[in-house]
Amino acid sequence: MSMRSEEQVDTGARRDWMGLLARADPSRLAALWDRMGDTPGHDLLRAPEIGAVMVRGRAGATGAPFNLGEMTVTRCAVRLSACGTVGHAYVQGRDRDHARTAALADALMQTDAAPRVRDGLLDPLAAAETAARQSRAEKAAATRVEFLTLVRGED
Amino acid sequence: MYVAVKGGARAIANAHAWLAEERRGDPTLPDLTVAQVREQMALAVNRVMAEGSLYDPDLAALAIKQARGDLIEAIFLIRAYRTTLPRFGASRPIDTAAMACDRRISATFKDVPGGQVLGPTFDYTHRLLDFALAAEGITPDAPRAPAPAGPVPHVTGFLNREGLIQPEPETDATPPDLTREPLELPADRALRLQALARADEGFLLGLAYSTQRGYARNHAFVGELRIGAVAVEMDIPELGFAIEIGEITVTECETVNQFTGSKTEPAQFTRGYGLVFGQTERKSIAMALVDRALRWQELGEDFVGAPAQDAEFVLYHADNIQATGFLEHIKLPHYVDFQSELELIRKLRRGVEAGAEGTE
Numbered sequence: 001m002s003m004r005s006e007e008q009v010d011t012g013a014r015r016d017w018m019g020l021l022a023r024a025d026p027s028r029l030a031a032l033w034d035r036m037g038d039t040p041g042h043d044l045l046r047a048p049e050i051g052a053v054m055v056r057g058r059a060g061a062t063g064a065p066f067n068l069g070e071m072t073v074t075r076c077a078v079r080l081s082a083c084g085t086v087g088h089a090y091v092q093g094r095d096r097d098h099a100r101t102a103a104l105a106d107a108l109m110q111t112d113a114a115p116r117v118r119d120g121l122l123d124p125l126a127a128a129e130t131a132a133r134q135s136r137a138e139k140a141a142a143t144r145v146e147f148l149t150l151v152r153g154e155d
Numbered sequence: 156m157y158v159a160v161k162g163g164a165r166a167i168a169n170a171h172a173w174l175a176e177e178r179r180g181d182p183t184l185p186d187l188t189v190a191q192v193r194e195q196m197a198l199a200v201n202r203v204m205a206e207g208s209l210y211d212p213d214l215a216a217l218a219i220k221q222a223r224g225d226l227i228e229a230i231f232l233i234r235a236y237r238t239t240l241p242r243f244g245a246s247r248p249i250d251t252a253a254m255a256c257d258r259r260i261s262a263t264f265k266d267v268p269g270g271q272v273l274g275p276t277f278d279y280t281h282r283l284l285d286f287a288l289a290a291e292g293i294t295p296d297a298p299r300a301p302a303p304a305g306p307v308p309h310v311t312g313f314l315n316r317e318g319l320i321q322p323e324p325e326t327d328a329t330p331p332d333l334t335r336e337p338l339e340l341p342a343d344r345a346l347r348l349q350a351l352a353r354a355d356e357g358f359l360l361g362l363a364y365s366t367q368r369g370y371a372r373n374h375a376f377v378g379e380l381r382i383g384a385v386a387v388e389m390d391i392p393e394l395g396f397a398i399e400i401g402e403i404t405v406t407e408c409e410t411v412n413q414f415t416g417s418k419t420e421p422a423q424f425t426r427g428y429g430l431v432f433g434q435t436e437r438k439s440i441a442m443a444l445v446d447r448a449l450r451w452q453e454l455g456e457d458f459v460g461a462p463a464q465d466a467e468f469v470l471y472h473a474d475n476i477q478a479t480g481f482l483e484h485i486k487l488p489h490y491v492d493f494q495s496e497l498e499l500i501r502k503l504r505r506g507v508e509a510g511a512e513g514t515e
Contacts (some may be wrong), residue, residue, distance in 0.1 A: 056247065
């Protein structure tokens with residue numbers, strides 16, 4: 001396994017897969033990961049750590065930021081033994097395995113193992129997420145109404 | 156002054172053991188799972204996340220189970236837990252214009268671009284008990300329709316274009332954080348919104364209702380109410396760029412309020428803002444009304460002495476954990492305090508009796 005150079009790993013693409021891994025359902029991610037075979041050798045640069053992130057909103061949706069409340073987040077950083085590639089993860093919730101798997105996937109996506117991770121992990125996760133979002137959007141669309149204002153009175 | 160007491164360890168342990176048994180209820184019935192609470196008591200879970208000020212549905216569901224359904228006790232558990240977590244940082248402000256809306260309604264514009272979407276609402280139900288729910292094994296199935304693509308614009312944006320509503324110019328100021336610095340007055344709007352977002356729903360409901368009944372009336376219309384999922388993005392220092400760290404459901408309410416102008420501001424519509432974790436519609440509308448009432452000073456309105464205008468009154472009494480902590484502590488042993496009170500009363504009475512004897 002070899003690491004791809006910095007330029008070869010597109011930041012936009014990396015943002016996308018890290019976000020997908022962060023939002024993934026932990027049990028679905030674990031099942032897909034197990035199906036991909038043995039976990040590659042790695043060191044934990046940062047063992048999975050559970051913490052909080054303060055979520056901000058904006059007054060009036062567009063104005064000055066304010067602190068809305070916190071959410072739980074678990075983070076992890078790994079280095080692959082074979083090539084030294086570093087992977088990071090910040091994932092929603094408190095599942096340590098979720099964070100470690102996401103960090104490993106982030107590292108592998110920067111190596112020539114990327115197509116295998118894309119097929120076995122990212123594509124199925126993206127498909128599940130798209131299907132879930134589409135399902136909610138379609139149920140919402142079925143509740144779209146047209147209100148009619150009625151003219152009342154004699155004249 | 157509160158003086159500590161010792162003893163009672165066995166009674167306390169036994170009381171807690173009995174509490175655990177009562178929590179379990181009839182052991183011949185199945186034990187309630189945390190996942191069941193999360194999925195089927197979702198609005199209770201949302202309230203606990205909002206007022207516990209920590210977005211984590213599984214934790215909120217666990218807290219509700221542990222608290223036997225006492226939501227303020229559950230919120231207390233969440234608040235205690237969150238203090239144990241290291242803070243990794245703060246997110247970028249969430250973009251509610253990009254929300255995937257489950258529900259989106261406007262009470263001000265019938266033909267609002269993007270449409271009126273009712274979502275999974277109690278509105279227009281008849282509030283009749285549904286005895287069919289008492290039977291088990293019902294799996295409802297919601298109808299579907301083709302979904303339009305893309306995000307739905309904010310209603311206030313349309314009024315903004317005509318210059319008829321007070322604008323909310325974007326800034327990148329770092330907001331104050333009442334979980335780090337004690338809440339002090341005067342509190343700017345960012346601090347007030349943080350306090351209101353985690354405030355007790357019942358307290359805000361009562362205050363908001365008081366403004367509708369005439370105590371600092373501000374003629375609120377729900378310009379828009381939207382509920383749905385938004386991405387949470389955070390800048391990651393070790394990466395040097397921002398990534399999405401998750402997705403949360405929030406309820407946002409923007410009120411449009413009549414405003415005839417003041418010494419400093421022209422006649423225009425003004426705004427109140429509510430933003431709350433989860434599907435929490437009542438709380439979000441109440442928050443928007445109270446936010447608007449608290450803005451009297453910056454809009455050049457008169458202080459008419461209404462409770463909802465009084466930032467000290469609202470902000471110092473809106474937190475149900477502070478309130479219940481102080482309220483409930485008076486049931487704990489106060490024997491020493493009370494002994495001294497007793498002594499004082501006896502002494503005063505002795506003085507009066509001695510005086511009465513003296514005049515005879």
